Amino acid sequence: MRHRIVLILGGGIAAYKCLEAIRRLKEHDISVRCILTKAAQEFVTPLSVGALSNERVFTDLFDLNDEREIGHIRLSREADLIVVAPATADLLAKMAHGHAGDLATAVLLATDTPVLVAPAMNPKMWQHPATQRNVATLKHDGVVFIGPAVGEMAERDEAGPGRLVEVEDLVAEVRQLLDSGVQTTAKTDLGSDALTGVHVLVTSGPTHEPVDPVRYLANRSSGKQGHAIAEAAATLGARVTLISGPVDLAAPAGVAVINVQTAAEMHAAVHAALPADIAVFAAAVADWRASKSPRNKIKKTGDAPPTLKLVENKDILKSVGTLKSNRPPLVIGFAAETSNLIANAKKKRKAKKADWIVANDVSEDSNVMGSDHNQVHLITEAGADRWTRMSKREVARKLMKHAAGAHAAAHKKTNE
Numbered sequence: 001m002r003h004r005i006v007l008i009l010g011g012g013i014a015a016y017k018c019l020e021a022i023r024r025l026k027e028h029d030i031s032v033r034c035i036l037t038k039a040a041q042e043f044v045t046p047l048s049v050g051a052l053s054n055e056r057v058f059t060d061l062f063d064l065n066d067e068r069e070i071g072h073i074r075l076s077r078e079a080d081l082i083v084v085a086p087a088t089a090d091l092l093a094k095m096a097h098g099h100a101g102d103l104a105t106a107v108l109l110a111t112d113t114p115v116l117v118a119p120a121m122n123p124k125m126w127q128h129p130a131t132q133r134n135v136a137t138l139k140h141d142g143v144v145f146i147g148p149a150v151g152e153m154a155e156r157d158e159a160g161p162g163r164l165v166e167v168e169d170l171v172a173e174v175r176q177l178l179d180s181g182v183q184t185t186a187k188t189d190l191g192s193d194a195l196t197g198v199h200v201l202v203t204s205g206p207t208h209e210p211v212d213p214v215r216y217l218a219n220r221s222s223g224k225q226g227h228a229i230a231e232a233a234a235t236l237g238a239r240v241t242l243i244s245g246p247v248d249l250a251a252p253a254g255v256a257v258i259n260v261q262t263a264a265e266m267h268a269a270v271h272a273a274l275p276a277d278i279a280v281f282a283a284a285v286a287d288w289r290a291s292k293s294p295r296n297k298i299k300k301t302g303d304a305p306p307t308l309k310l311v312e313n314k315d316i317l318k319s320v321g322t323l324k325s326n327r328p329p330l331v332i333g334f335a336a337e338t339s340n341l342i343a344n345a346k347k348k349r350k351a352k353k354a355d356w357i358v359a360n361d362v363s364e365d366s367n368v369m370g371s372d373h374n375q376v377h378l379i380t381e382a383g384a385d386r387w388t389r390m391s392k393r394e395v396a397r398k399l400m401k402h403a404a405g406a407h408a409a410a411h412k413k414t415n416e
């Protein structure tokens, strides 16, 4: 089936990247009707947008011909999905407060079509409490966010969270939302308050174990899965504590982030953050650390290379799963395995007294570490359920919906 989206371009430097997105979306047989804000027209022209989309471009709320031919109400209702990219700080503020002073905001207000937003702005604008408040409001309303990414900005010497996500990631997310049918359920499903009043604790990313002041042991975890879980839990209304190792990702909006470096720091932060109703251990915690980490850099001496002696780190999942008091009612671990996936994950669930294990194959050809996709099995007491390959954001949404269901069922039982 041919899908139809409305793409709203805001007035930001990244608008030029959305020209490429239009082309790529059309290659996937998605028809793209574009609305440009007044500011967007300072960055890209309606002419180039029209040539690429091969559709009429809309800019003015008071264009009488438009009102007769299509109008802002029809424009929004005929779309399967509305995408705002680049979403400026200004557009987010207007959306969060229900403004309708121009065509873009009027279309956004006059619709119950799902909305995907890809913010792009200076890191200070993104991190400003006002923007973060607006993002939290919009997420609560069911708006789906992608990004921003972290990195260099167009401005000199500026870096941080605020870059538009890569065009291919934006296109993949649009396709995912259209294909998965999220378009008909986003408001009720993702914006619901299924986890309101629930404290969700999530760990994410790798840990860095120092060898000396400049060297460390690490692994290839990007933190994408853990951060997506924190974001999905917040979208469902949870109070979320995200304990993160060193990652190159923006903190999800509305989530309290505690940054740590080592497994020992993560262990301490997790126990300090309890009690929690649901705990998800997605971090790839180092099993071992160097037995000693000297204060000075280890020097080459010309003799034999130094021996690195390792000692085992505390097992965070097990330390929480086996708690006698203060144990979260739902403890979810992750098992990254390179062989015997299901058998090893089942063993891990029992040994660590986790309720569920999300098992994923991280062997070399699985292409999971650092990627945006994941193929997992959910291991519960009932057995192993294979989930199809999907984006890490979809895995996160599905896992949190399951967790919300389990939480509600347990709550009902205790109240009976």
Ligand SMILES: Cc1cc2nc3c(=O)[nH]c(=O)nc-3n(C[C@H](O)[C@H](O)[C@H](O)COP(=O)(O)O)c2cc1C
Binding pocket: 009, 010, 011, 012, 013, 014, 037, 038, 039, 040, 087, 088, 089, 090, 091, 120, 121, 122, 125
């Ligand atoms: C050169 C330049 C670049 C800008 N880039 C951004 C940007 O990347 N993100 C953003 O939120 N605002 C950016 N702005 C500010 C917006 O253009 C301004 O807030 C405008 O009112 C947004 O209008 P709109 O939200 O209706 O598109 C930029 C302004 C200028 C002059």
